[in-house]
Amino acid sequence: MIVQVDNLKKKYKKDWILQGVQFEIDHPQIVALVGPNGSGKTTLFNCMTNLLSFNSGRIKLLEKDYTDTSLFYDIAYLQDNRILYENLTAYDHLKFVSSVMKLPNSKIIEVAERVGMQRYLKKRIQKFSLGMKQHLLLAMAIINSPKLLLMDEPINGLDPTSAINMRKILLELHEEGTTIIISSHNLDEIDRLTNTIYFMKDGRILEESLKDYNTKKYFLTVNQIDQAKAILEENAYPVKVNEEEQIEFDDNHTSLQEVISLLNQHNILVEDTEIIRIGAEKRYLELFEGTNSE
Amino acid sequence: MRVFLFELKKIAWTKKFLVILLILFCSVAFLFIRNSLFADYAQEQKMKELTLFIETSASHDFNYTNEIERFGSNEETERKQALNLKVWDLAKELANSFTAEEWKSTLTIENSLLIAIRNYKATGEDYPISEDDISYKLARNHTLLELGIAPEYENYSTAFPNFLKQVVDVFINYGGLLIALLLVGEIVTREFENNSIRLLFTLPLSRAKLFWSKYVSALTISFFTFIFVIAVGMLVGKLFGTDGSFAYPVLIEKEGQFFYMPTMDYILYVILLFAIMLLFVTVLYVFYSLVFKHLLATLAAIVATLAGGYQLGNLINWAPFSWVNPFQYIFPQEAILYQNNELFYQGIPVTLLLTLLLLVISIWRMKQSFD
Incomplete structure (x- = not known):
């Protein structure tokens, strides 16, 4: 088991920040944590890395207790850029992390090239832009090719080119067997990275979270809408008719080919087929519309 | 590491x-x-202290002389005047020897002066130096003489x-x-x-x-x-x-x-x-x-x-x-x-x-x- 979080509860002052968070990851994958500000994403990361205490629950990472500091040879946590030392250079940071990880110096150049930050390796952090800081944080996080990578808002402050590069690196790491848990408000980017999304609200992971979801939704315009609906319902297809008089269904349980064949068998003409990707954003809006972000 | x-x-x-x-x-x-820069100032301060002693002793002597003239001879007053005179003489002697190279004799005179002041103060008279200062300076001078080390200004050396x-x-x-x-x-x-x-x-x-x-x-x-x-x-x-x-x-x-x-x-x-x-x-x-x-x-x-x-x-x-x-x-x-x-x-x-x-x-x- 890569991650086991069991009924995690965390109270801060009078508020319960985490109210029984529970999830498991048993094979390398990219998991997105999505939720409004204050939903407990960062707190969850901090508890998992022993930065914060919690009231009850259990955390095991890579089959070890979460308090075992040797875990950090295999786990990296990309946090916000306040962890950087303003008076030191990017090289100083990477040199320190690599020496703690007992890595050769060549890894520093290697990771800097991979992230694309060779140009400003010897610059002090106080002269860094937000994007440059994110690059450094990423470089520090992946220098040891971790088995588990926790990322709290890594895309913040990145320009499109850097964001694309980061996505490429994350997908490469995933290919190499790294499990990535990423929190982000950039839902388009999440959609491009993963099909597994845990939605967090009020300190809980919602049951409606998307686990390996199929990302398509179909809208069929037919010549006999009522008859088409009746036939599909009769055959136990979970479809509905939307306001635009289209047959609407997603591909979780229903194949487009099957539906079209069935309708054709009953001489119903499918005039138009529209395929829309169900995005994290759409599901997010379904779940959180009307929720005030703090 | x-x-x-x-x-x-x-x-x-x-x-x-x-x-x-x-x-x-x-x-x-x-x-x-x-x-x-302030070595001279320290010297001046020391000279000022001595001048104060000399002026104080002169003033006290004037008072004793007046007192004897007005009220006649008095053993107690004469004793105090004699002690004051000794202080005055030693202060003047110290002021004259102050610039001398011979620090040992300067310290010896200063010690005599301090003892004379202590004896004078013992009669109940005021003098512009505290008993603590007298004890401290006496001890310091004795030690320096004993060790054969020339004195330095404490705060301006x-x-x-x-x-x-x-x-x-x-x-x-x-x-x-x-x-x-x-x-x-x-x-x-x-x-x-x-x-x-x-x-x-x-x-x-x-x-x-x-x-x-x-x-x-x-x-x-x-x-x-x-x-x-x-x-x-x-x-x-x-x-x-x-x-x-x-x-x-x-x-x-x-x-x-x-x-x-x-x-x-x-x-x-x-x-x-x-x-x-x-x-x-x-x-x-x-x-x-x-x-x-x-x-x-x-x-x-x-x-x-x-x-x-x-x-x-x-x-x-x-x-x-x-x-x-x-x-x-x-x-x-x-x-x-x-x-x-x-x-x-x-x-x-x-x-x-x-x-x-x-x-x-x-x-x-x-x-x-x-x-």
């Missing part, structure tokens, strides 16, 4: 540290220049050993701890404030190891600063000062009596006590940092603790209290110079024990995850 070096680099590579070193360098140089003592005194008593606190704050409290401690907590480093790295690097940087000050003092004193002697006596008050220790011993003892205090104050600072995680709150707490502890030490005169008072080395100079009711080393065990206790508590606290 890696973490320790990283911690050192974090502080040594800051403008703040460089500015502190520069200020310290300038301060030492300024102190030497001041001593050189350019003799290498005396200047070095002055540098150590000024640094330790006026800012040594404060500078150490500012530097330690950068290594410990600022990390909590900026959240950069989270980087260290998410690396494969044990929290105990992290604590030791921080504590030892904080001590190293404080000691380095102190050594830097001493080195600058030695450099300036050796290059531009006069030779002097490290056997120059530093007077110690013990149960109202004066004893002396050589300047070298004094400097070593002061450094020892300062080092012990630094061990204690640094761990106290780290402990408060772990509790408050905020620079100003930590500084306020430590200043309040030290000031409170110092005041408490002053209030309690019970002799055995020295064995349990860990705050007696806030000003190490005082602990050595004034050993009334206590000996300067009595506070060492309790200070070290408390340091050890705070180390254990702080490591335990560091190992906990935070709320």
Whole structure:
């Protein structure tokens, strides 16, 4: 088991920040944590890395207790850029992390090239832009090719080119067997990275979270809408008719080919087929519309 | 070792540290220049004191003469006048011999003068010098004569050993701890404030190891600063000062009596006590940092603790209290110079024990995850 979080509860002052968070990851994958500000994403990361205490629950990472500091040879946590030392250079940071990880110096150049930050390796952090800081944080996080990578808002402050590069690196790491848990408000980017999304609200992971979801939704315009609906319902297809008089269904349980064949068998003409990707954003809006972000 | 070096680099590579070193360098140089320029002023002050004695004795003599003229001869008045005359004569003699090269005879005359003043004051008359000052000067002069060492101005000496003592005194008593606190704050409290401690907590480093790295690097940087000050003092004193002697006596008050220790011993003892205090104050600072995680709150707490502890030490005169008072080395100079009711080393065990206790508590606290 890569991650086991069991009924995690965390109270801060009078508020319960985490109210029984529970999830498991048993094979390398990219998991997105999505939720409004204050939903407990960062707190969850901090508890998992022993930065914060919690009231009850259990955390095991890579089959070890979460308090075992040797875990950090295999786990990296990309946090916000306040962890950087303003008076030191990017090289100083990477040199320190690599020496703690007992890595050769060549890894520093290697990771800097991979992230694309060779140009400003010897610059002090106080002269860094937000994007440059994110690059450094990423470089520090992946220098040891971790088995588990926790990322709290890594895309913040990145320009499109850097964001694309980061996505490429994350997908490469995933290919190499790294499990990535990423929190982000950039839902388009999440959609491009993963099909597994845990939605967090009020300190809980919602049951409606998307686990390996199929990302398509179909809208069929037919010549006999009522008859088409009746036939599909009769055959136990979970479809509905939307306001635009289209047959609407997603591909979780229903194949487009099957539906079209069935309708054709009953001489119903499918005039138009529209395929829309169900995005994290759409599901997010379904779940959180009307929720005030703090 | 890696973490320790990283911690050192974090502080040594800051403008703040460089500015502190520069200020310290300038301060030492300024102190030497001041001593050189004010040597004449010190002489003038001494002459002024003598002039005051002469004027006082002249005025007293005039009063006695008047009194005898108005009320007739009186044994008591005549005795006082004779004693006053002796003081007057010796003061004039000292004023005349003041510029003489022969320091031994000057000190001998000064001692005679001080004894004469003491005898005169014993008749109940006022004189512009306190009994404490008389005792101190007599003891100092006797010691110098006994050791055969020429006197130096206490606050304006350019003799290498005396200047070095002055540098150590000024640094330790006026800012040594404060500078150490500012530097330690950068290594410990600022990390909590900026959240950069989270980087260290998410690396494969044990929290105990992290604590030791921080504590030892904080001590190293404080000691380095102190050594830097001493080195600058030695450099300036050796290059531009006069030779002097490290056997120059530093007077110690013990149960109202004066004893002396050589300047070298004094400097070593002061450094020892300062080092012990630094061990204690640094761990106290780290402990408060772990509790408050905020620079100003930590500084306020430590200043309040030290000031409170110092005041408490002053209030309690019970002799055995020295064995349990860990705050007696806030000003190490005082602990050595004034050993009334206590000996300067009595506070060492309790200070070290408390340091050890705070180390254990702080490591335990560091190992906990935070709320």
